[in-house]
Amino acid sequence: MSRFAAVVCMMALAVPALAAEVPTRAAPAKPVTQKPKLSCTYETPTGSHFPKKICVTEEQRAERRTADQEAMRNTQNNRGAPAQPQGGR
Numbered sequence: 853m854s855r856f857a858a859v860v861c862m863m864a865l866a867v868p869a870l871a872a873e874v875p876t877r878a879a880p881a882k883p884v885t886q887k888p889k890l891s892c893t894y895e896t897p898t899g900s901h902f903p904k905k906i907c908v909t910e911e912q913r914a915e916r917r918t919a920d921q922e923a924m925r926n927t928q929n930n931r932g933a934p935a936q937p938q939g940g941r
Contacts (some may be wrong), residue, residue, distance in 0.1 A: 891910065894903040908916070 888909040888911070890907045891913070892905055892907040895906050896903045
């Protein structure tokens with residue numbers, strides 16, 4: 853039994869020594885990417901009484917504003933103009 857105890861003690865002392873010899877490699881630092889900041893508003897769609905939460909970035913909000921202005925400009929410029937006929941007649 854004493855031989856078994858001696859082997860166990862030697863293994864117990866050897867394991868930390870082996871672990872100390874293994875070099876550890878630090879993981880390469882990943883670049884930190886910041887998430888775009890969202891701004892949320894509640895908008896009530898036409899024909900509804902229930903507001904809907906809309907969350908967009910400032911860039912998306914600017915794109916939407918530009919598209920809405922362009923659509924309004926096109927609508928106002930085409931007011932009073934006769935409708936273009938569709939088809940071949």
